[in-house]
Amino acid sequence: MKSADVANKFSEEDIDRIIQMAWEDRTPFEAIEFQFGLKEKEVIEFMRLNSKESSFRMWRKRMTGRGTKHLQKRVAVDPRFKCTLQRSISMNKISKR
Template identity: 70%
Template sequence: MTLTDADVSRIVEMAWEDRTPFESIEMQFGLNESGVIALMRSHMKASSFRMWRKRMAGRVTKHRALRSPEVQRHRASHTRQA
């Protein structure tokens, strides 16, 4: 799958968001968690990538199966509808 610059920008944005699970990124763009990690590594400075990985480590809201039912989904007006 070829991603446009806009797709890459949106994936990076979604990856930084606390409430957006990796499963949503996979559903919209076909990239699983390891694919998102690879994309982030290749499109960020090394220090920014390390900061992101540290932030995501143990963040249960990034995995739909681990998150609390109280965590509601937020959909920005510019996202694609599934």
């Protein structure tokens, strides 16, 4: 994918959203593919073209080996995020001031 293709294919809003989704830990590459049609390798190239070099390196280092970026690698009993303190909060065990 060339930068000219990216400019023609996506609006500025779409470009910003793709970058945001790529940086989010819990947004899998499959969600980006479903919404924008970019496979993982295309997302990597997209990020290379639309980020500063240092930002791209930082993103790649962060994403390498991250299981949450792939639906098949996720190890979750409950697919929804739940804070570990949620149970104690809902049982009203928070000390009152």
